[in-house]
Amino acid sequence: MRRTVVAGRAMGEVLRSSMPINFLGAVDAARGTITDPAHDLHGRALRGTILAFPHGIGSSVGAYTVYALKANGVAPAAMVCARADASVVSGCAIAGIPLMLDGGLCEGVRDGQACTVDTAARTVVPA
Amino acid sequence: MDLTRDEEDALHGRRGEAMETAYRVLVATGEAMGAAALGGVSWAHLSGVNYNTIGDAGARFLADMAAAGARVRTRTTLNPMGYDSRADHGLPDEFVRGQEGIASSYGQMGVDLSFSCIPYEIFRESDLLPRAGGRVAFAESNAAIYANSVGGLRTNKESAFGALAAALSGKSPVAPPEDPGSVPTVRLRVDSASDLDYGLLGYFAGAAGSRTVNIEGAAEAMGHRSCKSLCAGMGTSGTCSRFSLGARAAGERIDFGREERDAALDSLSTAGSGDMIALGSPQLGAGELASLAAMVGGARFQKRCVVFCARASLEAAEASGDAAGLRRAGCELLADCCACLTPLVSADDVDSVTTSSVKAAYYLSRSNGVGVDLRPISEIVRGEAR
Numbered sequence: 001m002r003r004t005v006v007a008g009r010a011m012g013e014v015l016r017s018s019m020p021i022n023f024l025g026a027v028d029a030a031r032g033t034i035t036d037p038a039h040d041l042h043g044r045a046l047r048g049t050i051l052a053f054p055h056g057i058g059s060s061v062g063a064y065t066v067y068a069l070k071a072n073g074v075a076p077a078a079m080v081c082a083r084a085d086a087s088v089v090s091g092c093a094i095a096g097i098p099l100m101l102d103g104g105l106c107e108g109v110r111d112g113q114a115c116t117v118d119t120a121a122r123t124v125v126p127a
Numbered sequence: 128m129d130l131t132r133d134e135e136d137a138l139h140g141r142r143g144e145a146m147e148t149a150y151r152v153l154v155a156t157g158e159a160m161g162a163a164a165l166g167g168v169s170w171a172h173l174s175g176v177n178y179n180t181i182g183d184a185g186a187r188f189l190a191d192m193a194a195a196g197a198r199v200r201t202r203t204t205l206n207p208m209g210y211d212s213r214a215d216h217g218l219p220d221e222f223v224r225g226q227e228g229i230a231s232s233y234g235q236m237g238v239d240l241s242f243s244c245i246p247y248e249i250f251r252e253s254d255l256l257p258r259a260g261g262r263v264a265f266a267e268s269n270a271a272i273y274a275n276s277v278g279g280l281r282t283n284k285e286s287a288f289g290a291l292a293a294a295l296s297g298k299s300p301v302a303p304p305e306d307p308g309s310v311p312t313v314r315l316r317v318d319s320a321s322d323l324d325y326g327l328l329g330y331f332a333g334a335a336g337s338r339t340v341n342i343e344g345a346a347e348a349m350g351h352r353s354c355k356s357l358c359a360g361m362g363t364s365g366t367c368s369r370f371s372l373g374a375r376a377a378g379e380r381i382d383f384g385r386e387e388r389d390a391a392l393d394s395l396s397t398a399g400s401g402d403m404i405a406l407g408s409p410q411l412g413a414g415e416l417a418s419l420a421a422m423v424g425g426a427r428f429q430k431r432c433v434v435f436c437a438r439a440s441l442e443a444a445e446a447s448g449d450a451a452g453l454r455r456a457g458c459e460l461l462a463d464c465c466a467c468l469t470p471l472v473s474a475d476d477v478d479s480v481t482t483s484s485v486k487a488a489y490y491l492s493r494s495n496g497v498g499v500d501l502r503p504i505s506e507i508v509r510g511e512a513r
Contacts, residue, residue, distance in 0.1 A: 005159045020365075024180060024468075025493040036493060057334075057365050058489075060174045060266040063286040064181040064188075071184035083337070084159030085366045090288035093155035094148065094188075101159070 001103065004119040005089055008098030011116045011127050012077035014109055015049035017041045023062030023087060032074025050117055050124065051076035052105040056088040066091025078117040080106055080124065100124075128157040128300070129164050137296070145197035149292035156289050157300030166301040168282075169257040171294035172246045173205040173238065174266035175287035178225040179468050179494075186225050189232035192291075197236050200297035204241040204250075205233055206267050207410065207435075207465040212242075214461065222470055238294070242463040243437040245355070246270055247278045248412040256280070264293030268362025269355065269409050269486065275369035277354060284368035307377050311336050315344035316384035321503035325353035326485035327391040329360025331383050332370065339369045341378065352415060352504070359409050360485040395488040398498030401481030404428065404511060406504070407435025407466035408487035413443035420449040420456075422505065426512035428457040433471065438462040456512060468494055481507055 019040050021027065026036035027046075034041040041053075046069065056062055066088060069075035078098040081088060082105055092099040098119050106124045109115050114127045136142055138150040153165060175181050175189075209226050210216050234240060243249055244267050250256055257263060259279040265271040266285040274280040283302055285293065293299040313332040317324050325345070332340040340361070349357070361367050411419065416436060434453065436444070441462045444450040450460055464471065467490035472480055479498030480491050488499040502510070 003158075005155055022493075025490055029182065029184070055366065058268075058363060059180075060268060060284070060286045060290070061177075061180045063288045064175050064185045067188060067288075068182055068184035071187070086156055086160075086284060086286035086289050089156050089159045090152045090286040090292070093152050094288055099155075 002122040003101040004122060005084060005101060006092045006097060006099040007119045008078065008096070009116065009118045009120070010050070010077035010098050011114065012048045012050045013112050013114050014106055015041065015044060015046065015051050015076070016105060016111050017053040020054050020057040022058035023056055023065040023091070024059040027065055027069070029065045029068035030072055030074075032069055032072065045074070046076045047074040049076045050078050050080060050106070050115055052080040054082045054105070056081075056085040060087055062087035063091040063094070066097070067095045070095035070097060080117065128154060128162050130154070134165060143196050145192050145195040145295060148192065149295040152288045152292040153296060153298065153300060156286070160283070160300055161303045162300035163303065164301055165298040166262055167297055168201055168262045168264045168293050168299050170263040171199070171201055171203045171290050172263070172265040172267055172270055173203060173233070173287065173290045173294060175291070176206045176229060176233070176242070177209045177468055178222055178229055179209050179470050181229070183225065186228050186232070189229055193232040193235040197295055199237040199294040201294060203238045203294040204243070204246050205238055206244050207242050208463055209470050211461040211463045216471055218470055241438070243439070244270060244409045244465055245412055245437055247273050249437045249439040262299070264290050264299045266290035269359040271368050272358040272361050272370065273355070276358070276371070282368070284366065305338050309337065309378065310339045310341055310371075310375070311379040311381060312341040312343050312375050314380065314382050315342060316382050317388050320353070321505070322352045322356045323483055323485070323501065323503040324388060325349065326356035326360040327388050328383050329357040330364045330395070330485045331387055331391050333361035333363065333365035333367050335381055336365065336367050338367060339371060340367055341371045341373070341375045343374055345372055352418070355409050356485065363486045363489050392501060395485060395492070396499055396501035397492055398479035398500045401430075401479045401500040402477035403430055403472070404432040404481045404507060405435070405466045405472055405487060405491070406433070406483060408482075408484040408490075410465050411436040411440060413440040416440060416444040416453065417447065417449045419504070420452040422508045423453065423456040423512050426456060428512045430511065431459065432457055432511070433459045433461060435461055435465045467491065472497065481511065483507055
């Protein structure tokens, strides 16, 4: 079942991870990249993507990192999480990044595929 | 989520821009957690204070909020910043300016500039804690877990923005009841567990549950230092906001034995020794400063040893003589800041840091980019003070 947390519509390539993301400890907010060498998205750029990952973890300040990604122009176009955590939810709410909950993490579309997220229709479909 | 007419007005900007921002966060967070309504809180504790973590984007956000008329409606304290405001660290002007701007924005909003990550500890002694069972909104994860698990208070594991929204509105989303079947039990199977073992247990358990984790086999032996260590470790690895103690029938059961302990330690302890020692994360309270002074005795640390503590705890240690004792032992006592994410520990100066904190280890390694030598406090004192 999909649920809308922050409403919006956005296009981007799907960037999917099977690992939770610690935004404070593992993301470079200036460059918009994952810096944790142990993460499966290590070195990958988040800018303009539809970032699909299980959920955020770690420090409550991660919310500021989500906001800073947007302020620095390197934020994902939208996020899709399997479950909600406060930092990602509030960070997206302040930054205006569409956020949808989806246990299947965009099942049916390929990694890297250009897609449109539409929270009103609760869909992620090829663009 | 049901909103009152006043709350609807605030959400739609009829109570000003700052309040609209606060309600946008409250509503998104409430919807995501399945809350039915907002409820009052009597204390908010904010994170998002250190210039090292929120940077210029965060500093500008706070300055804009303060300028838009954001004012707290409930008692509000806040986390450590980047340095000790009464010491000269020789930090770049740019950092100090950024940090001072953040402090000034929070001051304008009416926040009590406590700069501590152990609010439960420094306010317990001053009799300022809300009544037992009271609702609060703590963003600092170790403090939220402590408040829910042993502090007799109730808080969501708030994000930095969630706690700020609670401070400005006096409200937070009321979490729906938790399904008892979703609470896993982690069985502590490590004999005579040290304070570090409890931190590693927390780190392991935090990743095993989503909201509450039950811990079996810890109850009686856990002292205050181990409890803080458990809370900080748990807050680092996952989304949990609470632990319970004791045997429990429902839910998944997972063992935390030697093997799991060693695996957690190996993932966090990346160096065989440290160029300096950093103790904190969470900050040490007055009791811990006294016990550290007693442990060190007349010995002296052979390398730089920085001890991060709360201002109130440092003042108590100055009065008791423990601060003088620790300084004689070569310790640098710093208030207002803490071991994780401080600019005072830099890869430009040191390759590796010795610490007893799982949380410090995690962030020193990932954010400060230094190697970490993680050991129990007793072992650090024995090995490094002569």
